[in-house]
Amino acid sequence: MKPNSFTLLTIFFFLSFPISTSSSSNVSAIFAFGDSTIDSGNNNRFRTLFRGDHLPYGRDFPSHFPTGRFSNGKIAIDYLANILGIKDLLPAYLDPHLTDQDLLTGVSFGSGGSGIDMSTVALARVMDLSTQFELFEESLQRIRRVVGVEKANNIIENALFVVSIGTNDMLYNAYLLPANMIRYGSISVYQDFLLQNLQSFIQRLYGAGAGRIVVAGVPPIGCLPIQMTISSILPSFHWLHRHCNVQQNTDSEAYNYKLQSHIHLLQSMLTDVKVAYFDIYTPIMDMVQYPAKYGFVQTLEGCCGTGLLEMGPVCNVFDPICMDPSKYLFWDAVHLTQRGYSILAESGRQYLIPYITS
Template sequence: MDLSYYCTTSQFKYAVLAVTTTASYLILLGSAGKVPGVIVFGDSSVDAGNNNQISTVLKSNFRPYGRDFFGGRPTGRFSNGRIPPDFISEALGLRPFVPAYLDPQFNISDFAAGVCFASAGTGFDNATSNVLNVIPLWQELEYYKEYQKKLVAYAGEQKAKDIINESLYIISVGTNDFLENYYTLPRTRSKYKSIVQFQDFLIGMAEKFVRELHGLGARKMSLTGLPPMGCLPLERARNYVNGNGDGCFDGYNVVALHFNQKLNGLAEKMNGELEGIRVVFSNPYDVFMDIVKKPSQFGFDVASVACCATGVFEMGYLCDQMNPFTCSDASKYVFWDSFHPTQKTSSIVVDYMMKHSLHEFL
């Protein structure tokens, strides 16, 4: 495996050590602490590069994406650098990044310490993944089943069982179901007569997913809530006339708040019904809103537009490194592109979640 794919600087040695030894230590010495790995399902908020390997226009494996990642190389993460699972993995004493399952640079010896199945553009609803031809959530689960078989062959049945049972499962999905499905596709709005009906449908799909994961051996899970969707630069631009004084569109933010309440209720329900499980609700909404409303308190200069290009509508292929408007220092911006936070924002959000929900797994 060519690890220069990720690193060319002094961080190269760190990442080489992390990737080549973590899995080996797990096999030789047992689990590293209480959580031996981080296993990720979801959308672009947590996709480490799986979309690179599928036929879709929703990709980010080119500059300026990844310019602040190890070695400055784009990996398919929708960020200038690392994304939340990377920071969570590091906070748990594991590697500083979680590799994508479909990335040919990695194999099962790497995935034993954590793996990402997420696909940018997907959702709980299969119709969401169809919009941009990305990996549906059910297929992410099929990849996970395949991973389990490889893990048993690599580590042995007992070690594989320990990793499967004790790893932290991150589920971060839902934003696309609303912004790219319900509010975009007339057929979805005609099928679900109210946003509440659609929310309840999504919660039902989330419950089904959690139950399936539990049946496959997962015991430690984090259900990640939605951010203030109405404050994303793209949605600010789309709904400019409906925005409030701070530029955010309150309608979408209210939907996010209500959906988060339902996700929190689902976590409590699963803890009461499924044996041996511990599900936490990780809520990024409040800290994200604080960052957007008071950016200077977190060391940011700009919260209304993104770093890439004009910062208003660019994402994916529209995020062109040659655009003269792209900012030189992403750490001054809350958002990297019109839909996704910068590495710095993700770090702050993860720090908040580690203190308020994920600390249970330390």
């Protein structure tokens, strides 16, 4: 099937380095839902292995304190909040220090390790999308008590809703525990299952009054350090070689293409809301393939420990850390460094933000 012009536009969104744009916007707040890519500390409240509230996570954060963000410092959603002129950092909704005033300009409901598939969530013992949405409804009640119903509705209508999820589902169920695919028959059918559930969640946001919704695709999963490590030790084409897993990247591209189709369909149905696709695959792949272009010296390993497998509790104060994290694309074996996230956000500044705020 020949891609339409919007699909082609998203493909070329991130082929050039972003130019500077004004930080002011008409966006009132940011509300983020999903996994560790946008979790700014919610998982600190849960008994789960998926936590980043310990050093060396957060070592390059403004306070040099581990907040629960899965990076050495800020994550992309923090940079987006700053780009939009809203605030410097997007706090976690479950942060015990969160104030009502903080809430008025948005929070993250994200939960590291979460997924669209309930089996993913059960494995990680974190918050699913339905629980995150329930917390959003709770936050909306708080906002209404502070500013009244009319102003609260205005905040929601002019807010940016960001959804970033799906990678963990593919990691756990398609690759790490492939037996889970038996009930679906193929990865493609499993992706359809995920995307149908994701579409239902987006419609739920619309029903709650969201006027601007951005949905991130998945990264080139085969280029995550942990996946390259696993591929290199299993008998396969990648055995004993540290390369991106081509098939897993092909799967990621297929998922993203289907996601764009779902978004196009939703946009045609929901004419009074803007729904946009955020391509993170292309810029991450570009950084992996052309590190010098972005000032990186290492894009195949993480900065923490050996950089091959460490993440969460295994990335800790006993691990050696690379000399300069800004020269690394990945902080641990799954998550980007602060520098990597800043480049993703700058990509959004050039192409995504102008569309969603026009």
